[in-house]
Amino acid sequence: MSRNYGLGSRDMSSAARIALDRAARRGELSFSSVATLSERFSQFVDAARAQGIGRLERITPDLVQAYGQQLATRVQGGELSPAYAQNLVSAINTVMQLLRDWTSVSPTKTCGIALRCAVRSIPPLGVDRTVLTRSLEPLRDDDQLRAAAVAVLARELGLRSKEAALLNAHKALQEARERAQVTIVEGTKGGRSRTVPVLQKQQLSALANAATLQGAGRSLIPVAQNWKQFRENTLRQGRVPLQQVGITGYHDLRAAYACDRYQQLTGHPAPVIAGGIVDKHQDRLAREQISAELGHGRIDVVAEYIGGRG
Known part of the structure; x- marks a missing residue:
């Protein structure tokens, strides 16, 4: 089988988009969700490439956890909202579940991203x-x-x-x-x-x-x-x-x-x-x-x- 699970592209982002499009045609996802999930997954691909990962087959839960922990740091610094950071990790889980038997990485429990919609108790x-x-x-x-x-x-x-x-x-x-x-x-x-x-x-x-x-x-x-x-x-x-x-x-x-x-x-x-x-x-x-x-x-x-x- 060719790289990226034989999806017809050597680029991880493009291959993931193909998998998402197929899932939408099967009725497993809405077509409106495909673009959003694809964009979020592409952000992870950039981080994976920086670690020398160039094939979807090499993506592991540990790699996603490390990425999620980086997102958690950015949330703590006020750069990302908790909800968006969680969605970035969830997009990876969605794509990988379409490709193989995948153990989902929890954005909160595993990565340490703060719970979304926390109620502010201290004035800014x-x-x-x-x-x-x-x-x-x-x-x-x-x-x-x-x-x-x-x-x-x-x-x-x-x-x-x-x-x-x-x-x-x-x-x-x-x-x-x-x-x-x-x-x-x-x-x-x-x-x-x-x-x-x-x-x-x-x-x-x-x-x-x-x-x-x-x-x-x-x-x-x-x-x-x-x-x-x-x-x-x-x-x-x-x-x-x-x-x-x-x-x-x-x-x-x-x-x-x-x-x-x-x-x-x-x-x-x-x-x-x-x-x-x-x-x-x-x-x-x-x-x-x-x-x-x-x-x-x-x-x-x-x-x-x-x-x-x-």
Whole structure:
């Protein structure tokens, strides 16, 4: 039998896509799931190749466990959400179960990825802008201005680090001035675009600063780099001073944005700050709005940012 279980491709990602397509034609998967699973599995393939693995036959549960533990570290650093990290591991299990007798690797028990939809019980430190400003000072001293800009965009517009890095700040600033909103397209989860309202002067300042740093480029990522290089170097270094003041990472700054928006939408502090909910109807409407602005499809995820509904 040829490599990759005789699926007709020497490339692991392409072979996996063929297996997923066949499963969809058999009715075992929806066709809409195939693209998502394929994209997630391809991320694992990149990591496997870095370990010298070039055939699906050589993928083992131990290899997947090691990959999952790397994802767990990124979750702890605020770079990935627990749900997305778990989905990345689950995609590998799905593909491998189509290929052979496979012992599933548990994202939580085996890899140590945190449980999804944890309810935030401690207010995000980034709500206090003086704390964020203090943490960014070393970045400016070390000429890590682009990492600082990503942090501020996460705080002021609720962007994921990848969304902030890939944002065309020139276009975004123009749209914000003309329409009081920004359309987020690049780097979004699942490729779903969304709009974020721009109602505060701090938001315009964040976009203007990012546009200045972007210069003639297409985004905050320098022309000579790609997203992966920017993430592994600039953003990794930029996370250190944030953590030194108690901000776990760029993701934690999205929580600060969400708490701000809750106050603006309801007139009351977020539950994680106030210790409870004043108006349940207002609370639900605010969670729906914040969920949309953060790029989530379920309002229960918002509990990770602003506290629970209990």
